[in-house]
Amino acid sequence: MTTTARTVLFHELGGPDVLGVEEVELPAPGPGEVLVAVEALGLNRAEALFRAGGYYYQPTLPASRNGYEAAGEVEAVGEGVTDFAPGDKVLAAANFELSAHGVHAERVLLPTDALVPRPAGVDAVTGAAVWLTYTTAYGALVERAGLVPGQRVLITGASSGVGTAAIQVVRRAGAVPVVTTRTEAKRRRLLDLGAEHVIVSEDEDVVKETRRVTGGRGVDIVLDAVGGPGFAALGDAVAPDGTLVSYGWLDEQPILLPRQWPLTVHGYANFVITGDPEGRHRAAHYLGDGTLRPVIAEVFDGLDRITDAHRLMESNEHTGKIVVRI
DSSP: OOEEEEEEEESSOOSGGGEEEEEEEEOOOOTTEEEEEEEEEEOOHHHHHHHHTOSSSOOOSSSBOOOSEEEEEEEEEOTTOOSOOTTOEEEEOSOSOHHHHOOOBSEEEEEGGGEEEOOTTOOHHHHHHHHHHHHHHHIIIIIISOOOTTOEEEESSTTSHHHHHHHHHHHHTTOEEEEEESSGGGHHHHHHTTOSEEEETTTSOHHHHHHHHTTTSOEEEEEESOOSTHHHHGGGGEEEEEEEEEOOOSSOSOOOOOOOSSEEEEEOOTHHHHTSHHHHHHHHHHHTTSOOOOOEEEEEESGGGHHHHHHHHHHTOOOSEEEEEO
């Protein structure tokens, strides 16, 4: 039996206006597949880059899907599926190719390894905002950089979904978050979220301020969302034998590596966690106690508000996650 689902598609590269909502026919779940009714979806910078052609891989056009993150309920399962059953609350695992499996739709058909259980008691809006941001912060900081209590961590672009999640991950580890944001308007909000120090990059020298607030020593870890030529300068903000983790490229120019050795540089992609069954299990365990609560910037009601949600994403005026409730 087939069903239809209103689905976000785009047929050309461009700004938010290239996104449209169209009816897509979905077959019944096949072996190893699950049909999910989506209750809420979360936006990430990756989706804006993807529809504009600036992501690390290109969409398949026309009729590309989009969207890594969604919370929903299982409607039906295919032959051989034992991990999920109708009625189960689930999250998209954000470990798939976006054109083929993007989850910004009213219903989606996914393989079982593209889903994880939603933590008990977590509502759909919270669920749509939690998985990708927190697994990125956890994977980059805890698993890759080896975050331990007492360390100082510099988080760039800290008002983003991952940035606000990283503040909580650093605090949970007993470490100290030092963060950057572009404008003064977000300083108070980031302090309220747990940042120890906020550096406004438009008005302050990030390296000098980082050195000042760490007593001249520098931070132990940098979690960088920006990349570009400025990445090299961050080497001056790191203590000897420190670690820099690059996970984003808000600056689309080539990333220049620092030479303030000794230090370690990691290029982090979250598929390291989400693409591995054991990694997904570790991340789910880390998130499972419900103590990490995502910062929700704004909730839009209805799939037809997807272009408005993308416009807010590109404005950079928000703090935290943007969610669309279905």
